[in-house]
Amino acid sequence: METNVIIFGHKNPDTDSICSSIVRQRLANKMGVNTVKAVRLGNINKETEYVLNYLGIEAPEYIEKVEEGQPVMLVDHNEFSQSVDGIENAKILEVIDHHRIANFQTAEPLYYIARPYGCTSTILFEIFKQENVEIDRETAILMISAIVSDTLLFKSPTCTPQDIYVANELAKIANIDINKYGLELLKAGTDLSDFTPSELINIDCKEFVEGNFKFQVAQVNTACIEDVLKDKENIENAINTVISNNNLNLFVFLITDIINSNSSCIVLGNNTNVFEKAFNTNLENNTAFLEGVVSRKKQVAPVLLKNI
């Protein structure tokens, strides 16, 4: 292991990106490697803040970019468009991820561990087991939080039997009621009251590039879609600014009802026809209701990518 390796999840980090990078550092530490450090590429969201406060631990240090040749380990993403500025010239030693692979390349061989699970922490649990490293209570709660967040407490179509199995194994170690803790965690994430419209669409936003077509899909979780849509006009202005600043063809803002497992979305850009074709729907006032859709990764991004 090289010196001064940094570990990070994607930009606009969610709970999996933050918790899995901390957990990956702890795994290294427990295996006697102390030259690695978890960092983050953006602000901590309220859901993740709940986890860190619950455990009384600090957020990883924020970094903006990496220098050429910087040794790095990626968790919870691989696409360069979602990664740190300068990633093209970093030295990527390892990736642990549960997403499709795209917009990613290296000059040298590396460790790459991807599994099609609902959460990076589910993969990390398996690595702890393989390496025969003990999982302490705090680390277990970090991983439970990531799994609850990514699978919406097992209700997302991205959730696999292995995520449920691992979360329950971790709950035994942590000795917590996973449904009670999980619901509190998700509720913490739905408090959107403090956010300006432009912050709102940036809480959890990912960019995708296919050929010359560039689009972003942002997502917020809520217990009440109407509450979010009250500010629709200002949100649309914020989205149009992002589209113009980033030369996007399309922007999809998913407002996901985590109680009833549906999403409403605001769709803007010159190529909203791609969205309409992908979901066989007509936008009304730039919005559409997507019944049963809660997962960007499984139900939105691939459908859009196929229809470009």
Added chain:
Amino acid sequence: METNVIIFGHKNPDTDSICSSIVRQRLANKMGVNTVKAVRLGNINKETEYVLNYLGIEAPEYIEKVEEGQPVMLVDHNEFSQSVDGIENAKILEVIDHHRIANFQTAEPLYYIARPYGCTSTILFEIFKQENVEIDRETAILMISAIVSDTLLFKSPTCTPQDIYVANELAKIANIDINKYGLELLKAGTDLSDFTPSELINIDCKEFVEGNFKFQVAQVNTACIEDVLKDKENIENAINTVISNNNLNLFVFLITDIINSNSSCIVLGNNTNVFEKAFNTNLENNTAFLEGVVSRKKQVAPVLLKNI
């Protein structure tokens, strides 16, 4: 596991590509999955033929292309330019590989297991151990053959301590003298007498794409470089045909002396300046001698890629 999954290594298959695809099928079979089948994307070379004859087993079936949606598992490569025709629209379930990642993308999450070892079979050995699946003698010899071939009997700079460790563990299972067997195996691969010049440069040839720059690096192993260079003029004609048919910027033909661990090469194309810059050398009569160079993956491809 889906039905009718096919497993294959790269085009112009070497011993690792053939043996590792057979071994991956056997691993699945031993885990109770019988809907997977190893296939190959090209002719069996003489070295691999030695292994298959030694064990008395059949070569995998040859396939030329895959249909849209075909479920596939890749071993020993990931770059689409080295893979089966139609790979862009196949359903990639898994990759087990030891190369850099590039020219690769999927629409969906997948299993991806990469480790920076000298050989795919070294990774497969670790998966057998993790899954607690017994390795029989024949399977051990398939894996030993792949490791000996890829590491030039541990002399290549791509060889890692883990490759040596695994090869020795496998030698215990197989109860063979790895140096004796390995030397016979490598020697079988240096018999180039049957090949026409155009066959010679296609025995082990890989294509690389970086932006608009496309090049191929072919390699043969020999005990006597001069023997191969006797037919230099005809080899050059064959290379120029490949360059013209495939619109290549550059073609590098490595003739590797496996006894002394050096290579001579024939370099042609409109952009031989990239080669000259990369290796800080001047070509004479389209050739250069590269002291200590035996590995395309470690010593040639990345150096060229950095100098495009």
